[in-house]
Amino acid sequence: MSLPVLKANDFASDQDVRWCPGCGDYSILAQMKKILPDLGFPREKTVFVSGIGCSSRFPYYMNTYGMHSIHGRAPGFATGLKSTRPELMVWVITGDGDSLSIGGNHFIHVLRRNLDVNIVLFNNRIYGLTKGQYSPTSDEGQVTKSTPMGAIDHPLSPLSIALAAEATFVARSVDTHVKHLGATLTRAAQHKGTSLVEVYQNCNVFNDGAMAYAQDRAQRKENLIELEPGKPLVFGGGKKAIRMVGTRLEVVNTDEVPADDLLIHDENEPNPSIQMMLARMKYPEMPEPIGVLRAVDGVPTYDDQINEQVELARSQKGDGDLDALFRSGDTWVVG
Amino acid sequence: MSLPVLKANDFASDQDVRWCPGCGDYSILAQMKKILPDLGFPREKTVFVSGIGCSSRFPYYMNTYGMHSIHGRAPGFATGLKSTRPELMVWVITGDGDSLSIGGNHFIHVLRRNLDVNIVLFNNRIYGLTKGQYSPTSDEGQVTKSTPMGAIDHPLSPLSIALAAEATFVARSVDTHVKHLGATLTRAAQHKGTSLVEVYQNCNVFNDGAMAYAQDRAQRKENLIELEPGKPLVFGGGKKAIRMVGTRLEVVNTDEVPADDLLIHDENEPNPSIQMMLARMKYPEMPEPIGVLRAVDGVPTYDDQINEQVELARSQKGDGDLDALFRSGDTWVVG
């Protein structure tokens, strides 16, 4: 079958985009429209499911099937959809509040089930749509509308939680780092099993610059490590890297330690403990890793298995026969 | 103030205990009644809050204040209670379904907030009260009423999830190992911040023997490691231990490797990555650790902080004055 060659714009719906000018969401939308044609998947087989939040308006802007559902529950909808229609490419679009506050439980469960969907978590560390309350990823002490004296909750790391749920694909990217973002989304799409991509996204209205250390082109070199499989974790223009000493990670200068001492990134390692160490690296104490932290293949997906059981049952018992069912067990005749 | 000396039985309510004969819950109840008098806390300052499940009947049997709430939400109730009444000792009693299925989100959030309550998670790897459906901790492939062809979800580890939420106290014990259980509950009670104790509990009606490897006195020596701070992780009657090679853990014979090579347990290490490795050790591939995996002091608790902000505000602005509030900003006089 020859597929028509689609362009980014073919994935744009006819609806006006309604994010604030300058919002990081625009860039994620642009990258999504850009990578989708290359995946070679027809528009009608692509579905975007979202919760509620600024980020969750995303599906309206895509010329695919879409569902703007309710707050925090997108993984639930995706589970029903993908389990019954495994041939579709399903994306889940969510925010930090949507996925980690009200939706934290569904988030864990979709990951542990390894449903073959791609989750893009727009992390702006704030509730955007409701105009600026702190979120589970906001900093301790952060002053927001709901925390005039500073937030007292200790923030959650979406990547840590995902790793604890033994997610099979865990990655991070940044709204302004468009190439990296596009590449990361592509890899997420290609992974079989649940893919999680956390995207640092600037909310320029309610939390402007909260992640400037990662978004700003100049700063990002010093503060981010672009992970590459099988390579050491270098940053700072190749001058610095990460070493594991005993059970801890530390920053070293590359010209001061032998290359063999450096920690080599293994995204395929099934035991997530070291990946968890990476996920916990936090600015300003440490540089933060972006790219694919974990990509483990071969773990059965929920959608495959639920459908395999149906096939197996059919092959074992034959296609369901209503009449036989009705007459199973004790029956008797009247008249 | 001299407190009356209480005995275990003083903590028993007048209600008949209604678990199945042989249920592991009895032993946990017995240990709780046993350790409470030694904590020297009056009964009226002790509160048990539970969700729904066999395990969640627990509060009815304690002669303390108690709330048998709704399914999965006990941490929520505990948060309201402890935030406003920090002087109370609050216990949360929950099951594997209650805490990890419907209640998974509240579980994570209470842990990340480090509310100073003690959570006892009765893990029988099954839904007991609803008569035997699989739970988030049931084995892959487990055949239950709701999974006639075997469960296809990959199980969750409560300890891993807790560690990812940066819980400050994470422990495990076993219903049949009564001494260890009592000691672990005591340590949980003494910890400031959220304490989580997972207890392997036998449901002899719907999942009998699922954890016999840990509950059976003979088997447990081979299959469990009793963690002790600052000590190597030995088991098998001292013959075997754990070593960390590169980024992985492995079992070694103690007489074959130098003592210095053995992994030493550090429950106080703030970075939970190694503790996560312990939490992931799973029978039959590995022995499983019991005892305190993690105990990190000095992390501010939610209840302390919420009350400190109130005090601080009072000291900064003075005790709230209604009249001043009403007259703040623009006012005018009529008549």
Place this chain on the structure above:
Amino acid sequence: MATAPPDQNDLTPTSTKKSQSVEGITVRLAGDSGDGMQLLGTQLTNTSALAGNDVATFPDFPAEIRAPRGTRAGVSGFQVQFASDKIFTPGDTLDALVVMNPAAMVTNLGDLRKGGILIANEDGFTAKECKIAKVESNPLDANVIEETYRLIKVPMTSLTREAVAEFELGAKIADRCKNFFAMGIVYWLFGRSLEPTLRFINDKFGKKPEIAAANEAALRAGWAFGETTEAFGESYQVEAAELEPGVYRNIMGNQAMAWGLVAASKLSEKQMFFGTYPITPASDILHEVTKFKNFGVRSFQAEDEIAAMCATIGAAFGGSMAVTSSSGPGIALKGEAMGLGMMLELPMIIINVQRGGPSTGLPTKTEQSDLLQAMFGRNGEAPLPIIAPRSPGDCFDTAIEAWKLATETMVPVIILSDGYIANGSEPWRIPEVDSLPRIKVEHPEGRPFDAEDPFKPYERDENLARPWAIPGTEGLMHRVGGLEKEDVTGNVSYDPLNHQHMTDTRQAKVDRIAERIPEQEIFGPPSGDLLVLSWGGTYGACHTAVSKLQGLGHRASHAHLRHLNPFPRNLEEILNSFSRVVIPELNTGQLRMLIRSKYLVDAAGINKVQGKPFNVTELVDELVEYLPRVAATRAG
């Protein structure tokens, strides 16, 4: 395959004692949860059904999995009525009561009619057992018992031990056979064939031959005890009932619901997705449905009810027959997502097997108190159709109708079952599969995408249903969501008049269902002194009560609602044709409030909130109060 008529089998001994023919018998078996009363009851039910009786059952088990042995809380009961006439309830007062211990006796005796047969396992009435049951002295010794009932004390435990001694099973296992001994007595007493139960024993314990043999020995010993002991004078015979000809089987409500769903799936050529979270008394639907994977059923035990509801909507969006089930507390959790389901206008089924409320309430007891929750338990104006089965077997038809309404209207349909019909059972005439109604479901076809003429997801047909375009269909890409949407295009719209129009339309599409469902039927004359209006699981009791009133010469009729939203189009006319309308409900008057509001009819209520179904007698007693005295005299 239909089994051979039971009497052709010679495995059953024949009694030589006198036997009396009666129209029907109501018997309750009560013992400790561990005593196997539910099994005994099920066997007696099946056997009676196989004997051609009409049967109705009411199992009543404790809230605890296994409450401490011997306590009142641990008593498990099973009531069955079998009769040679059509019956609609498991009976009010008991003709016979079997009790295995003191707790069972004290908690159940109140329902035994004066002069009824009380069979007690004497061995279970030790001083220790009496203490556990919190009774002062052995209740069997009270004079009043022998004076009021026909008491037959049987040392079941010891007799069973003797009967199974040869198999050397050890006391514990041997004692487990005593329910079969009790069963033997009961079978003798009511002239039941042993054969179906012997077959059951064989199927169930076939792999453990001694156990099978011991149970058989206990059953036969019980039967022999009845035959030989002086205590029993005669046995009772209940002739076969005149049921509609056909092949029958026994069916429980939750089972019938599951079967109805799978039938609807076949009839609509749609594979079923069943997303749920376990909860009493709904879980058995999941347990049953999940067996039907070879019918294409995908069952999903979600992390909670909210996820279950959302997954159900997701599956509906994908084009499956999507179903979710729960009970009151779980339905409360689903409310927000149900509102979205309504807004998306996708077909699905939401089953509520009601239990005693509020909050956790009385999980194992029955109630009808979630009707208004079904109507209004969502934010905003969110009308959904509601239908309710009236008996265990009727759950089958209700499930099929729900799916038909859902697909032809494009709307989630709520089914309100309850614990009483869910766990009750009755004979069910097996339908010819070909006779079942096909359910035609269509999806719009694909076409090349045309930006100038985009697909219109909220264009409507004559039922006001929108097209069910599913992902994967070329060119029909569209987005749905919970924000108000523009008529026809489905785009987000904040336009005031559009919101009014969409609100009105969503209401109208539910209302219009009334044009397509059958008119309300009425049992009895089309006008008169009293209309008894009921819904759901109280059908049997209300029907029987009205029959009795009619038998007494009253001008009383019965209308039993299956459709609760919308109501049948002729309901108003019916209501206005009676001097008095009375609505019996197992709640404080929920249907009554809807009826009064809608039709301004001064309907009275008979309301029972006790976790139990209505008794026919209590209904009759209350209903006559609403009837003119003259009628009573007329009948007298």
Place this chain on the structure above:
Amino acid sequence: MATAPPDQNDLTPTSTKKSQSVEGITVRLAGDSGDGMQLLGTQLTNTSALAGNDVATFPDFPAEIRAPRGTRAGVSGFQVQFASDKIFTPGDTLDALVVMNPAAMVTNLGDLRKGGILIANEDGFTAKECKIAKVESNPLDANVIEETYRLIKVPMTSLTREAVAEFELGAKIADRCKNFFAMGIVYWLFGRSLEPTLRFINDKFGKKPEIAAANEAALRAGWAFGETTEAFGESYQVEAAELEPGVYRNIMGNQAMAWGLVAASKLSEKQMFFGTYPITPASDILHEVTKFKNFGVRSFQAEDEIAAMCATIGAAFGGSMAVTSSSGPGIALKGEAMGLGMMLELPMIIINVQRGGPSTGLPTKTEQSDLLQAMFGRNGEAPLPIIAPRSPGDCFDTAIEAWKLATETMVPVIILSDGYIANGSEPWRIPEVDSLPRIKVEHPEGRPFDAEDPFKPYERDENLARPWAIPGTEGLMHRVGGLEKEDVTGNVSYDPLNHQHMTDTRQAKVDRIAERIPEQEIFGPPSGDLLVLSWGGTYGACHTAVSKLQGLGHRASHAHLRHLNPFPRNLEEILNSFSRVVIPELNTGQLRMLIRSKYLVDAAGINKVQGKPFNVTELVDELVEYLPRVAATRAG
């Protein structure tokens, strides 16, 4: 501290033009979300209130945080009515409309009365802006506009730039000052003092003196423009209204709610716990309440609404004044836990600031469609008291009353506010703190534990309230939970008659509140041709409409319900005293259904589901249809 009367201040220039005195003015300011219309509106409101007018406001902002600049979706509006009489609504049709761009003009023009003043920022009407707003050609050029309205085109952007040129701010910042220029015009037109706004500018921009100076310059330039341009003939004066004497301030509904809560906390000597999850339009209550930590307020932003509700119950169990707030979708999520709160019989407040439904609906719009959800949105029989404020300022009293009812009844009380009153504002007479009612709350005292005489947590007082014994109290240890509980002891009970008793009692304790709340008041004669029955945020429109009908000579009265469950004890009598009862609601008839059902009164409805409040005129028009013609003539 009350500020000095505005006219003592000489900062404001005085107009030399003619000025006409009018009774009231309704003006709407509309522009892009980025244009600062909400600020302009708030300033005009405050200034008018300070001038002694009665004022009422209606802000109407887009659903998006910042919808794309210049689009229709991005239009933000603020309507204010100020008058020399008491007024109850922000006005129906506009006397004046200020529009900053084409989108604002086309979306708002429909509400401007014929001959009304239309002030347009000419500079905002470029071809590009017209295109973004999707209008064909410049709407200012249409002849019909000049013919229908008094159009005044002002090149605000360029005039502002000129006015602030001296500060060399750069175009972007300079342009931000143009709302102050517009404000200057408006202030001139309605003879408003510049002083409060100058003070505001100083407070707000004090740290950036050039910005402050530029804004002041723009404001003064606008005023000067009004004074000098030919286009404006005369200005309008609205005299001070005769309000009850006292010290006044302006207050918004959500703010008043927060203040009422904190007042209730003080009055009951109970510290407040406020557990919530943000949602439009309720979040501002959280934002306000959380400022009051020095009042002992502990606010908890939970992970979701369920946790918020549960934490609220936990805090109530602990003895705090516990409050939660949300809007429709969040309330749907709380349903299950609300049922538990009811079962536990603990006092707490549950606030629903209603918004357009169903599902996500129209989050920024108003509606009254959650009344039946409040009544029935839980499983089982779970009655809860419901009260509703009628205006922004009334939220204060409602909060206090809710806490009083909750504590004296031991029950969660639901407050139904709505987006309209939550975001609207009105002058509020500041109460003397001493005049506010004390709320007496008692907890049973401790005593040594006595196993023989255990504490009875479900013993009741004359209000059927149970004792509020809190953890920490010696000897009173007890367990609560969601399973049905035994009367008096509170132990779990499956007893059928106990369940009936407890169900009846929970209902009775809510019903009995009717004995303690005031009788329903009525505006107008106690009997007549028409009773308008309303509730919640529609008070102002209904009151004004009925006044008009009365003014026309109709025998019409108005009863506005604050208590929705239970209803006031004299309501039936009132309903029966009128030939016709009409219930206007911003839903499809929810109160109507309750009234019809309960009182069998054939009440009609006026129902608007458009996300907008009622207009007085539309109400009057519809209401006269229910009045005898003769009355209309009588008036004519």
